[in-house]
Amino acid sequence: xxxxxxxxxxxxxxxxxxxxxxxxxxxxxxxxxxxxxxxxxxxxxxxxxxxxxxxxxxxxxxxxxxxxxxxxxxxxxxxxxxxxxxxxxxxxxxxxxxxxxxxxxxxxxxxxxxxxxxxxxxxxxxxxxxxxxxxxxxxxxxxxxxxxxxxxxxxxxxxxxxxxxxxxxxxxxxxxxxxxxxxxxxxxxxxxxxxxxxxxxxxxxxxxxxxxxxxxxxxxxxxxxxxxxxxxxxxxxxxxxxxxxxxxxxxxxxxxxxxxxxxxxxxxxxxxxxxxxxxxxxxxxxxxxxxxxxxxxxxxxxxxxxxxxxxxxxxxxxxxxxxxxxxxxxxxxxxxxxxxxxxxxxxxxxxxxxxxxxxxxxxxxxxxxxxxxxxxxxxxxxxxxxxxxxxxxxxxxxxxxxxxxxxxxxxxxxxxxxxxxxxxxxxxxxxxxxxxxxxxxxxxxxxxxxxxxxxxxxxxxxxxxxxxxxxxxxxxxxxxxxxxxxxxxxxxxxxxxxxxxxxxxxxxxxxxxxxxxxxxxxxxxxxxxxxxxxxx
Numbered sequence: 001x002x003x004x005x006x007x008x009x010x011x012x013x014x015x016x017x018x019x020x021x022x023x024x025x026x027x028x029x030x031x032x033x034x035x036x037x038x039x040x041x042x043x044x045x046x047x048x049x050x051x052x053x054x055x056x057x058x059x060x061x062x063x064x065x066x067x068x069x070x071x072x073x074x075x076x077x078x079x080x081x082x083x084x085x086x087x088x089x090x091x092x093x094x095x096x097x098x099x100x101x102x103x104x105x106x107x108x109x110x111x112x113x114x115x116x117x118x119x120x121x122x123x124x125x126x127x128x129x130x131x132x133x134x135x136x137x138x139x140x141x142x143x144x145x146x147x148x149x150x151x152x153x154x155x156x157x158x159x160x161x162x163x164x165x166x167x168x169x170x171x172x173x174x175x176x177x178x179x180x181x182x183x184x185x186x187x188x189x190x191x192x193x194x195x196x197x198x199x200x201x202x203x204x205x206x207x208x209x210x211x212x213x214x215x216x217x218x219x220x221x222x223x224x225x226x227x228x229x230x231x232x233x234x235x236x237x238x239x240x241x242x243x244x245x246x247x248x249x250x251x252x253x254x255x256x257x258x259x260x261x262x263x264x265x266x267x268x269x270x271x272x273x274x275x276x277x278x279x280x281x282x283x284x285x286x287x288x289x290x291x292x293x294x295x296x297x298x299x300x301x302x303x304x305x306x307x308x309x310x311x312x313x314x315x316x317x318x319x320x321x322x323x324x325x326x327x328x329x330x331x332x333x334x335x336x337x338x339x340x341x342x343x344x345x346x347x348x349x350x351x352x353x354x355x356x357x358x359x360x361x362x363x364x365x366x367x368x369x370x371x372x373x374x375x376x377x378x379x380x381x382x383x384x385x386x387x388x389x390x391x392x393x394x395x396x397x398x399x400x401x402x403x404x405x406x407x408x409x410x411x412x413x414x415x416x417x418x419x420x421x422x423x424x425x426x427x428x429x430x431x432x433x434x435x436x437x438x439x440x441x442x443x444x445x446x447x448x449x450x451x452x453x454x455x456x457x458x459x460x461x462x463x464x465x466x467x468x469x470x471x472x473x474x475x476x477x478x479x480x481x482x483x484x485x486x487x488x489x490x491x492x493x494x495x496x497x498x499x500x501x502x503x504x505x506x507x508x509x510x511x512x513x514x515x516x517x518x519x520x521x522x523x524x525x526x527x528x529x530x531x532x533x534x535x536x
Contacts, residue, residue, distance in 0.1 A: 036082040036120040040064055046116050049077060049126060060084065060094060061122075065129060075113070079124040091123055098125040100196040103167045107184075107449055108160035110194040130192055132183070135176030135249070144252035144279045149189075151310060152451070152469075153181070154246050156191035158307035159449075159471060161242070164193075165235040165303060171196060172233055174241030175222045176248065186450060220264040221254045225294045228265035236296040239306055243291025243299075250279045255292075269294065270327060272338055283313045289322040289338050298323060308476075311468060316479055397424065397459055403432040405446055414468075415442035415475040421458045423480060428453035428465065437478070445470045456480060 040051045041064070049066040052074075056063040061081040067074050084090035095115070102112045115125035135153075138145070157179065164171060171178075173195065184190035218227050224240035227233055247255050255273035258264040273292060275285035287309050293299045300306040309320050322338040405411060416425060418437040425434040425443055435443035437456060445452065448470050456464040461480040468474065 036085065036118075036122055038120065040077075040079065040118060043119070044069065045077065045118065045124065045126075046114065049075060049114075051077065060090075066126070074129045075126050076129045077124055077126050079118060079122050082122060085122045094123055095125075097196045100164075100169045101127070101194070103169055104160075104164050106160055106163035108156045108191045108193060109163060110180075110192050127194075130180050130182050130194075132181045132192075135179045135181065135245070138181065139176055139248060139252060142252075145249050146279070147250065147281055147284060147313075150246060150249045151313070153179075153189060153191055153249065154242070154310050155307055155469060156449075157193065157242055157245070158303040158310065159469075160191060160193040161235075161238050162303035162307070164196075165238070169196065170233060170235050171238050171241075172227075173218050173222070174238050174245060175219050176245060179245075220261045220268075221256065223265065223268060224296070225269040226296060228269050234296070235303075236299050236301070239291050239299050239303065240296070242303075242306065243288050246284070246291070247273055247275075247280070247288050250284070251277050281313065283319055286320045286322060287313070290320045293322065293338065294325050294327055298325065304472075308474075311474075312476065315466065315476070317477065397457065400424065400426060400431050400433040403427055403434050403445075405444060410447040411444045412447045412470050413442040413473045414445055414470070415440070415473075416456070417477045418456060418458065418464075418480050419477065421461060421480055423456040423458035423461070423464070426455040426457055428455050431455065442473075442475075447471060 039054065040062075041053060043051050045051065045066065048069050050069050051064045051066045053065050054062060055065050055076070061079045061084070064077045064079065065074060066077045080091065080094045084094070098112050098115050101110055110130070111128045113126050113128070115123070117123050133141075157174075161171060161174070171193070174193075178193065178195040180192045180194060181189045182192055220228075222241045222244045224233065224237040227237060244255060256264055256267035256271060258267060273288065275288055277285075280288070287306070290309075291299055291306060300309065324335060324337045326335050414425075414434075416437045423437045425437060426432065427434065434445060434454075450469070451467045452470050453465065453467045456466075456478055458480055461482055464478055464480055466478065
């Protein structure tokens with residue numbers, strides 16, 4: 001330990017500011033003195049992480065699987081490469097990844113638990129061991145994914161990045177390769193965001209001189225326009241990156257590609273993604289466009305706002321708004337056109353053409369009818385009086401059993417409005433009731449990362465079923481659809497009421513069924529109409 005004499009003295013790394021920083025730890029020496037960069041399999045790092053196997057290599061270094069010698073839990077150990085371990089700026093960036101991720105306590109962010117240096121002087125950190133596939137592998141195997149599958153992934157990304165932003169951490173390199181899907185409980189595709197290697201901690205990076213205005217960092221295919229311009233980046237750069245990822249997950253391809261880095265960056269700065277794709281629902285296309293607006297002031301202003309728009313898809317809520325932008329460039333203004341004509345608007349002129357033709361036909365018919373000579377009036381029989389009977393009355397709703405939440409569980413507040421009617425808020429699992437809609441106090445539900453299916457039920461309306469993740473307080477509107485009124489059956493139709501006044505006939509005369517009706521009768525119905533009630 002620091003300040004004590006041990007057989008393994010404290011190691012130091014040098015930051016970009018030139019200040020030695022001690023990193024202490026116990027090491028099991030490897031025989032032979034193989035030097036920096038040798039395979040670490042068989043080494044016990046910090047005296048407690050037994051390295052078992054090499055599981056991956058990347059641009060920054062190598063990843064090993066290790067087991068804690070006491071609790072026998074498996075971990076992943078990321079070791080900085082030998083070439084970068086001698087460069088102070090890359091050592092700082094590597095350690096910044098460990099610090100940034102460890103600041104965020106969220107189930108959708110990879111957990112980093114320890115750090116140190118190897119016996120040969122390479123920095124490393126210890127993180128949770130994830131068994132799953134990253135999104136780039138998923139896209140490579142499946143191609144495009146349906147919205148039903150993309151939606152929960154996108155929502156979890158929003159939750160993870162909102163937690164990071166709340167801690168002042170901006171990822172700056174959001175891409176499919178930095179998102180791993182693992183199984184957690186009943187969630188088959190639980191999101192884990194990792195690789196905060198170029199993350200920016202607000203208030204820290206500028207002080208240490210780690211990034212400067214004019215420096216381009218990130219992966220070009222997912223970089224925001226301000227990153228391409230080399231401008232300072234804030235949390236809305238991550239929102240842009242998530243918009244690119246949603247596009248790629250739905251289509252299987254990135255919105256902008258090119259043969260060079262500058263060509264790709266130029267397209268991000270000046271072009272608008274094509275959302276007219278069969279796998280992109282219209283509402284989702286508007287979300288992608290808003291997330292990828294060139295001016296970050298026109299994007300969603302938080303990951304929570306983006307998540308709310310994703311949750312509102314298919315609920316009948318108002319669509320998000322996107323606007324055209326005029327971008328000032330050294331060679332003059334460029335207009336980026338985000339607004340598109342919705343399909344129903346495009347079909348409107350054709351409807352007006354048919355309506356005009358129909359109106360003309362009606363007008364000509366009316367003119368011809370007016371010029372025809374008057375025809376003798378046609379006698380119209382008097383319609384029988386019909387007494388309407390009331391339709392079936394829908395029974396009142398049965399009061400369900402209330403949902404009881406234990407006092408010790410964490411809860412969130414849902415405030416749900418249903419315009420024009422108050423509805424029961426039911427748990428779809430057992431139809432227990434949480435409360436009523438339109439209550440300004442809202443209702444409490446158990447906080448969870450698992451989807452919760454709810455039912456809104458009101459007399460005279462169709463049940464409204466929807467799924468939501470109860471991870472935070474939420475406020476939203478759900479219009480209900482009125483039930484169609486069923487037409488009465490034949491046996492329920494009212495019978496016509498006729499005049500009970502008897503006709504004046506000879507009481508002694510018996511009716512002969514074979515006798516033709518007289519030329520003139522006193523029923524008032526005329527000779528061409530038969531009395532439906534007969535003579536009495």
